[in-house]
Amino acid sequence: MELSAFAERVLQSPSLEQKLLPPELPLTDDSPGPPRRPVEPARPDNLQFAAPKTAPAMPKGPALREPAKQAIAHHVMANHELQALEVMAFVLHAFPEAPPEFRLGLIDVMRDEQKHTLMHLRRAEELGQPFGSLPVNCYIWKKSQACECVLDYLATLPLVFEGRNLDHTLEFEQYFLDAGDKKSAGIMRAIHRDEIEHVRFGLDWLRKLKPPGSDDWEVFNQHLHYPLRADKAIGDQFHDEPRRAAGMGEEFIARLSGSALPDGRG
Incomplete structure (x- = not known):
């Protein structure tokens, strides 16, 4: 199967089942085609991006003692994972000139995103909240549309969104x-373990594609488009060890930790 055909299926199929169907092997990248930048992915009617501020907020802390709130959390996270999958398909379309090793490696990450989406949606259903029964946002997709090159993508999705997920x-x-x-x-x-490898993939390729002799931290920041900032790569509690496991150096980790806002919010 051609990578471009798999990306097309993920982006343009309105069927969730088709979006989450792994690519057929063997995979080739012989016909990447011209650059394409679809404005939005095709989705089933019940998963269309909702108007701003209409999707439910993420429950956290003591609220998650209620099964109904647990279900909402999984519903929200299933949509996050699905957006990440769609963004990666967008990258395959938008940057056909990217190194074939990067493009093929991205497929492995996309398989994980498919798996993560299924894990969350199945758990949401078990808890009484079928996927698509609530409005869903488009935050990750919209922020990724600002990416103008592969380095922008690496700074945005692997190092901010997946980095925050550590x-x-x-x-x-x-x-x-x-x-x-x-x-x-x-x-x-289980998702945490996969995210370490996803961040590692992003960091490895940032180092391969950045200008020779340039600093990881500086390149990372240079390729973030406002309002994304380094502090957006931090959760409520900063964890050093998974970032070390993903290959971040001590200076990068220290500077990332130091980018947190004064009140501790990421």
């Missing part, structure tokens, strides 16, 4: 454990 997955694991929901906690731990 904290959030651990935070939500603990919220669910506190609520006695071991199954949801296990989902968060």
